[in-house]
Amino acid sequence: MSRFLRNMAGASSSLLKSRIPIVGARLAPVSNHISSSRFFSNSKLLLADNELKEVPQTYEEEKVIIDEINRELPEEDLASSLRMRNIGISAHIDSGKTTFTERVLYYTGRIKAIHEVRGRDAVGAKMDHMDLEREKGITIQSAATYCSWDKDSNKYHFNLIDTPGHIDFTIEVERALRVLDGAVLVVCAVSGVQSQTVTVDRQMRRYNVPRVTFINKMDRMGANPFKAIEQINLKLKTPAAAIQVPIGAEENLKGVVNIIDRVALFNEGDQGEVIRKADIPEDLKDLVEEKRALLIETLADVDDEMADIFLEGEEPTVEQIKGAIRRATIARKFTPVLMGSALANKGVQPVLDAVVDYLPQPNEVLNTGLDVSDGVEKPVSLIPSSSAPFVGLAFKLEEGQYGQLTYIRVYQGKLKKGSYMTHLKSGKKVKVARLVRMHSNDMEDVNEVGAGEICATFGIDCASGDTFVSPSAEQQIAMSSMFVPEAVISLSIAPKSKENGAFSKAMNRFQKEDPTFRVKFDPESKETIISGMGELHLEIYVERIKREYGVECITGKPQVSYRESITSPTTFDYTHKKQSGGSGQYGRVMGEFSPIEGENKFTEHIVGGKIPEKFLFACSKGFDDSLEKGPLIGHKVLGVHMHINDGQTHIVDSSELSFRTATHGAFKQAFLNANPVILEPIMSVEVTAPNEFQGSVVGLLNKLGGMILETENGQDEFTCFAECSLNTLFGFSTSLRACTQGKGEFSLEFCKYSQTSPHLQKELIAQYQKAQAAKK
Numbered sequence: 045m046s047r048f049l050r051n052m053a054g055a056s057s058s059l060l061k062s063r064i065p066i067v068g069a070r071l072a073p074v075s076n077h078i079s080s081s082r083f084f085s086n087s088k089l090l091l092a093d094n095e096l097k098e099v100p101q102t103y104e105e106e107k108v109i110i111d112e113i114n115r116e117l118p119e120e121d122l123a124s125s126l127r128m129r130n131i132g133i134s135a136h137i138d139s140g141k142t143t144f145t146e147r148v149l150y151y152t153g154r155i156k157a158i159h160e161v162r163g164r165d166a167v168g169a170k171m172d173h174m175d176l177e178r179e180k181g182i183t184i185q186s187a188a189t190y191c192s193w194d195k196d197s198n199k200y201h202f203n204l205i206d207t208p209g210h211i212d213f214t215i216e217v218e219r220a221l222r223v224l225d226g227a228v229l230v231v232c233a234v235s236g237v238q239s240q241t242v243t244v245d246r247q248m249r250r251y252n253v254p255r256v257t258f259i260n261k262m263d264r265m266g267a268n269p270f271k272a273i274e275q276i277n278l279k280l281k282t283p284a285a286a287i288q289v290p291i292g293a294e295e296n297l298k299g300v301v302n303i304i305d306r307v308a309l310f311n312e313g314d315q316g317e318v319i320r321k322a323d324i325p326e327d328l329k330d331l332v333e334e335k336r337a338l339l340i341e342t343l344a345d346v347d348d349e350m351a352d353i354f355l356e357g358e359e360p361t362v363e364q365i366k367g368a369i370r371r372a373t374i375a376r377k378f379t380p381v382l383m384g385s386a387l388a389n390k391g392v393q394p395v396l397d398a399v400v401d402y403l404p405q406p407n408e409v410l411n412t413g414l415d416v417s418d419g420v421e422k423p424v425s426l427i428p429s430s431s432a433p434f435v436g437l438a439f440k441l442e443e444g445q446y447g448q449l450t451y452i453r454v455y456q457g458k459l460k461k462g463s464y465m466t467h468l469k470s471g472k473k474v475k476v477a478r479l480v481r482m483h484s485n486d487m488e489d490v491n492e493v494g495a496g497e498i499c500a501t502f503g504i505d506c507a508s509g510d511t512f513v514s515p516s517a518e519q520q521i522a523m524s525s526m527f528v529p530e531a532v533i534s535l536s537i538a539p540k541s542k543e544n545g546a547f548s549k550a551m552n553r554f555q556k557e558d559p560t561f562r563v564k565f566d567p568e569s570k571e572t573i574i575s576g577m578g579e580l581h582l583e584i585y586v587e588r589i590k591r592e593y594g595v596e597c598i599t600g601k602p603q604v605s606y607r608e609s610i611t612s613p614t615t616f617d618y619t620h621k622k623q624s625g626g627s628g629q630y631g632r633v634m635g636e637f638s639p640i641e642g643e644n645k646f647t648e649h650i651v652g653g654k655i656p657e658k659f660l661f662a663c664s665k666g667f668d669d670s671l672e673k674g675p676l677i678g679h680k681v682l683g684v685h686m687h688i689n690d691g692q693t694h695i696v697d698s699s700e701l702s703f704r705t706a707t708h709g710a711f712k713q714a715f716l717n718a719n720p721v722i723l724e725p726i727m728s729v730e731v732t733a734p735n736e737f738q739g740s741v742v743g744l745l746n747k748l749g750g751m752i753l754e755t756e757n758g759q760d761e762f763t764c765f766a767e768c769s770l771n772t773l774f775g776f777s778t779s780l781r782a783c784t785q786g787k788g789e790f791s792l793e794f795c796k797y798s799q800t801s802p803h804l805q806k807e808l809i810a811q812y813q814k815a816q817a818a819k820k
């Protein structure tokens with residue numbers, strides 16, 4: 045075990061408080077990004093020149109650091125960054141992301157023909173390469189694709205991630221957002237901002253992802269882009285303004301007018317691949333001027349330079365408008381809105397231009413990692429330079445025909461074919477035998493990839509979210525916290541009927557993908573137990589086993605993972621003695637036992653060698669054993685400090701085992717004397733529903749004994765933030781659906797452990813004792 049991991053091993057779960065979003069009233073996704081923002085914000089940030097800075101709270105503070113980093117970047121890094129964009133495409137289900145992406149691949153020359161989602165040609169869209177995706181016409185796994193786009197005689201390289209829209213698969217969205225620098229938010233022109241648009245938007249905010257918006261399906265009856273923009277302003281609370289107006293409507297949609305430079309763009313040719321530039325059609329001139337004025341006004345609100353021009357009453361130039369859009373978009377204060385129809389091949393190419401013009405290059409985004417070189421996690425800024433030591437994040441694993449394919453985002457340095465990298469978690473050195481750029485499920489071999497790029501490798505054993513670093517790097521930088529929160533819920537699971545290994549294959553894969561999902565075999569009950577961060581989190585895996593591996597499962601009742609703790613200090617003096625017949629055992633330990641906040645700790649201070657060093661090590665093992673199964677109900681222990689300060693050995697009978705057992709006995713004795721309590725997981729609950737259901741939602745949360753912390757009222761919807769015991773949340777999705785006519789959504793996240801009621805404690809102890817007695 046590496047030194048770092050050894051140090052981490054004793055870390056407690058409450059220290060590990062993390063944001064594990066379990067979004068939605070349908071099935072639960074879960075992020076494996078233990079630290080779910082782009083920044084690790086627990087302390088100061090170490091810059092490359094060893095300067096310590098406060099972790100930025102605003103974009104302005106971020107920008108100061110970004111500028112400092114860029115001032116030091118070599119020319120060649122600046123030049124390659126200039127031509128690179130890592131972008132995702134996110135939206136509510138069925139908004140047309142896949143259809144849109146298919147056009148992007150076609151126009152960038154990546155594919156030779158367009159195949160429709162659920163198309164008659166039975167080929168399916170390129171990005172939906174899993175059979176299930178093609179069959180159902182939905183995207184369930186993201187795939188990364190590399191493509192190039194020519195603009196103003198320059199070639200730009202995009203790494204494009206097609207992210208799923210279904211809430212069931214939000215883990216993919218979360219993962220994609222962590223590695224992306226910007227995104228295209230696709231919104232339906234008829235439905236406008238929908239519930240999942242709001243969810244996706246929230247995720248993008250969390251990961252500080254700037255976005256341009258594309259209003260799709262402008263060919264449909266009832267399409268109204270300006271209403272959708274109003275909703276973006278109101279519901280997503282992001283200032284948004286159109287930078288285009290449509291030419292024609294419904295089946296007569298012909299293209300768009302770019303209102304910044306006042307040019308009409310007509311999509312012509314069989315697949316809309318020819319763009320004919322023309323003057324603005326007469327009947328659109330007034331609308332263009334009206335929307336252009338609105339754009340400038342909106343920009344003046346979010347950009348100082350534009351505000352000055354606006355207040356002076358001057359007419360901004362095209363460059364000034366574009367400059368303001370770029371600054372405000374990257375600062376996440378604004379989203380420019382484009383429009384068209386992916387299916388009708390209208391207005392897609394201008395979105396690619398907008399990606400180049402308004403979404404950030406890799407060096408315009410601040411990314412931080414954690415320096416774990418000395419076992420303590422310290423946030424550091426990453427340098428998007430190919431000459432810096434390599435740091436990469438494995439953000440996605442895929443089972444391919446050539447084995448496990450691992451997608452890596454290179455944050456620092458470069459990755460070369462044939463070179464070695466160190467898997468930070470295990471300390472193992474691995475060879476990069478093959479390096480590819482992915483094109484959906486096809487691939488292109490490359491010799492090296494530089495900072496800011498996304499690539500994939502084969503045959504590397506790792507889990508999703510793992511970091512790789514250069515073997516020669518002095519600084520060990522982790523891209524995600526090594527702390528993995530403890531599971532709060534578990535259930536037994538077994539295949540319904542005989543199957544040929546798919547079940548364990550699925551279990552192995554899910555564990556690798558998601559460190560908060562755990563599988564163990566209980567030898568006592570002979571059952572497989574899965575555990576995770578909530579009822580819905582586990583439900584999704586049960587569903588995925590069925591969908592992706594064709595194995596139907598039977599599951600037991602979900603069990604909450606309690607913790608056992610103490611509330612007052614005590615002392616102990618315990619002797620373990622077995623001296624009748626054969627070789628004897630003798631060990632005596634004395635010391636103090638006290639409560640400690642959020643962790644478990646073992647210390648010793650022995651004077652005069654009363655307990656030799658090797659036996660003290662056995663004592664610490666005995667302590668670790670005791671933590672696994674508390675004396676009250678057999679659940680894990682949390683919040684105990686055991687200090688051994690005295691003891692006794694026997695010249696012949698003392699052994700490591702005797703001291704391990706003595707410590708275990710002392711632990712049990714002291715624990716029961718220290719006013720023990722049972723702790724239960726408390727979840728942060730966020731419920732969003734239309735305003736008319738506010739009364740019933742608040743009523744429901746009160747009934748569950750939840751503590752309502754805050755309620756935010758929007759135009760149509762309200763959001764309620766509460767803390768609830770996980771115990772009361774079983775079946776919450778059903779109750780919420782019932783009291784909001786299915787219109788409520790919620791997210792759950794582990795918050796803390798807190799004492800159960802004395803009544804429940806009594807009940808749990810009685811149940812445990814009864815079960816123990818039955819076993820005898």
Ligand SMILES: Nc1nc2c(ncn2[C@@H]2O[C@H](COP(=O)(O)OP(=O)(O)OP(=O)(O)O)[C@@H](O)[C@H]2O)c(=O)[nH]1
Nearest residue numbers: 137138139140141142143182183209261385386387
């Ligand atoms: N009329 C019209 N239909 C569209 C347009 N774009 C996509 N569609 C249709 O909308 C449906 C959903 O499109 P997809 O591209 O699968 O949407 P998605 O957002 O990728 O869907 P998920 O991956 O399942 O979330 C398909 O039937 C498309 O043909 C458009 O511009 N106009």
